[in-house]
Amino acid sequence: MNLKSTYLFLGILLSLFSSNCNSSEVKIIGNSIKAEQNEPSIYDLKATLIDQNNQQIPLNVYKGHPVVMSMFYATCDYSCPLLLNALKKMEKNINPNILPEIRFLLVSIDPENDTPKVLKGRFNHYAFSNERWKLAKSNDTSTREIAAILGVAYRKNPEGGMNHSSLVVLLNNEGMIIDRQEGIQNAVDHITTTINTKFK
């Protein structure tokens, strides 16, 4: 394989990989956004989590609400603080008529270390509202499955901490992914716009 065709192939692979997918066409029905017919609900995955209040919750705890979802871990010192701060600021930028309906679900990629007590510490640090936010963790299997569904790549770093990608996902009331953005601030901005323009 010569170099040119190699880069072409890698370019194709990259476009598969980066999958910066635009939201599928959305039809507005009432207060909820419907995704395309073929889009499944992530709630087809049965998973049990524990939140910052040590409550057991199912993955579909916020069914009936649009959900902003992402993954993080508590001892992350670079991208996760950026992400969590950006998500918190979203509340100011979301249309105040819509905000009461929105929920935020953040799942840990480091379930071993992110106990409910640790999650609670982070929760208080960012002063999230108990009404709209949950920081939660699951077991190894469900964590890997949730990450696989959302498209988050992660790996334990032998030097400590995790290597992981950053992205934000927007679910409709039924748990279908209607927007998915990689990155941090740009992702949050994009999701905010989607929420403000698509909801009535």
Added chain:
Amino acid sequence: MVFLKSLSVYIIVGMGVFLGGALTAHATTISGMVPVPSGTYHPFYPLSPSQKKIVVSAFTVDKFPVTNKEFLDFVKRNPQWQKGKISPLFADKRYLENWARPSQLGPSVDPEQPVVQVSWFAAKAFCQSEGKRLLTENEWEYIANASETNADGRLDLKWRNKVLDWYTKPTTKIQKVGQRKPNYFGVHDLHGLVWEWVLDFNSSLLSTDPRESGDALLSRFCGSGALAASEKDDYPTFMRMAFRSSLKANYTTANLGFRCAQGDSR
């Protein structure tokens, strides 16, 4: 991938049967696992300085990829995993599309071929049903790094060229499992047959865009283990990493199958 004709294998096998010698690796023994002792493995593309040498704990592994026949038995016993019944969350539209019917292979599908057009979720469910699991990427790469005669095939240029040959030629019809000699660990078909799912397929942060570096990488990936690979010291390994990074959990492809393992993966 490409399939070398190993006539010599058939001759040796024939002689072995004739002489009544014991054969440890034969295509008719489709079931069965082999133990892999713990060891270290040196990835071609370490994701950080501390990952240059990876210790892999002992485990047992399927000698062959899971076959159509085995997967058919599984979906008959677990109809929720049949095509048509399964949620698109767990498998895409092409799930088992090469089979004639949801619980029937049909005449053009060989029972002893590795099963393909299966998603990560389906592969996981199969392994779980047997009390097994998928291999971790480290485990898979560890055994795949072995040549026929050596646990570490890196220095065996002849073997590496053979593997490279398979990766750089287009696929023809997929053969039955077990047509080739096993590797040092007694495992067959890690190269030259189908790509294989691993448990943590979504664990490598791989940028294949040679222009992406620095801040762009940092905003997408957190941690020191993001690989921006512009060189391919080991083309097959790089291809596998790039391929795994491009996968989603519900994807199925015509050249992607799997095998199972047992043992503590930590």
